[in-house]
Amino acid sequence: MQGGMKSSVKSARSCVGGRALARVGRSQGTRGSRGVAMKGTDRDIQIIPSVLPADWANMGQCVADLEAAGVDRIQFDVMDGNFVPNLTFGPEMISACRKYCKTPFETQLMVSQYASEVMLEDYVEATKGPNGEPGVVIVHVEACDHLHRVLNKIRELGGSPSVALNPHTPAEAVKNVLCDVDHVLVMTVNPGFGGQAYIPTMLDKIREIRAAIVEGGYDVDIEVDGGIKADWTISQCCDAGANCFIAGSGMFAYPTLKEGCDALRAVAKDAQAGKVLAAPETVNA
Numbered sequence: 001m002q003g004g005m006k007s008s009v010k011s012a013r014s015c016v017g018g019r020a021l022a023r024v025g026r027s028q029g030t031r032g033s034r035g036v037a038m039k040g041t042d043r044d045i046q047i048i049p050s051v052l053p054a055d056w057a058n059m060g061q062c063v064a065d066l067e068a069a070g071v072d073r074i075q076f077d078v079m080d081g082n083f084v085p086n087l088t089f090g091p092e093m094i095s096a097c098r099k100y101c102k103t104p105f106e107t108q109l110m111v112s113q114y115a116s117e118v119m120l121e122d123y124v125e126a127t128k129g130p131n132g133e134p135g136v137v138i139v140h141v142e143a144c145d146h147l148h149r150v151l152n153k154i155r156e157l158g159g160s161p162s163v164a165l166n167p168h169t170p171a172e173a174v175k176n177v178l179c180d181v182d183h184v185l186v187m188t189v190n191p192g193f194g195g196q197a198y199i200p201t202m203l204d205k206i207r208e209i210r211a212a213i214v215e216g217g218y219d220v221d222i223e224v225d226g227g228i229k230a231d232w233t234i235s236q237c238c239d240a241g242a243n244c245f246i247a248g249s250g251m252f253a254y255p256t257l258k259e260g261c262d263a264l265r266a267v268a269k270d271a272q273a274g275k276v277l278a279a280p281e282t283v284n285a
């Protein structure tokens with residue numbers, strides 16, 4: 001793909017080398033009204049566990065168990081102790097898990113700019129599907145001075161590019177690369193740890209990004225990650241326009257992974273059908 005897009009990057013039609021053109025018709029033409037698109041209810045709900053709460057000594061078995069639970073994708077949180085104050089694992093751990101399941105993988109790179117660029121090919125390869133299908137590779141806008149170049153590099157390497165925003169980062173920071181990504185990840189906690197409290201003030205940012213996606217005619221999923229549970233948190237994010245939901249403690253807390261996955265999916269589907277759960281009064285959403 002030629003990254004040499006001319007100045008008319010804004011309109012979908014000029015993203016010929018990108019993705020928007022081929023899929024505009026499908027997402028806007030045939031899948032529902034603008035109102036539906038603005039809510040993202042024309043998009044499939046995806047439940048995506050984070051492996052942070054898993055038994056790391058048996059990660060292969062864990063991904064096989066998550067596949068059996070019916071999840072849509074599996075997220076690997078890569079932390080380098082630099083971009084975030086925690087350290088997890090590298091591409092080898094992700095590759096080692098590939099032979100245990102067929103479920104698509106996604107890798108969230110909470111790493112420095114150096115690692116985002118120098119190790120990018122290793123992460124794209126490690127995240128691919130069992131037959132080389134594109135895996136979702138998420139870079140943080142805060143870690144990439146050359147975000148457009150990195151996103152297009154992921155696509156060139158055969159990955160599915162995605163961009164993440166920390167809670168303080170405005171939606172504006174990603175609007176110029178919506179035609180270069182398949183997903184936008186809105187962090188609903190400050191990255192670095194599982195089990196943190198959901199930040200309820202991210203809803204307007206989700207709405208703003210969904211509106212920009214619809215305005216541009218782009219075919220882009222919105223993911224949310226951090227403190228997501230089968231309650232008002234997933235319900236309100238879904239109502240705001242998100243359709244992909246990462247959950248660590250919110251899924252592993254159930255007696256079985258299947259119960260956790262089903263509970264999250266049921267509340268999200270209800271929200272898409274208009275049954276949105278209210279936040280507790282104590283929460284100033």
Ligand code: DX5
Binds near residue numbers: 194
């Ligand atoms: C945090 C990670 C999240 C985290 C989610 O930096 O990006 O994926 O594991 O865990 P919960 O759902 O427990 O907040």
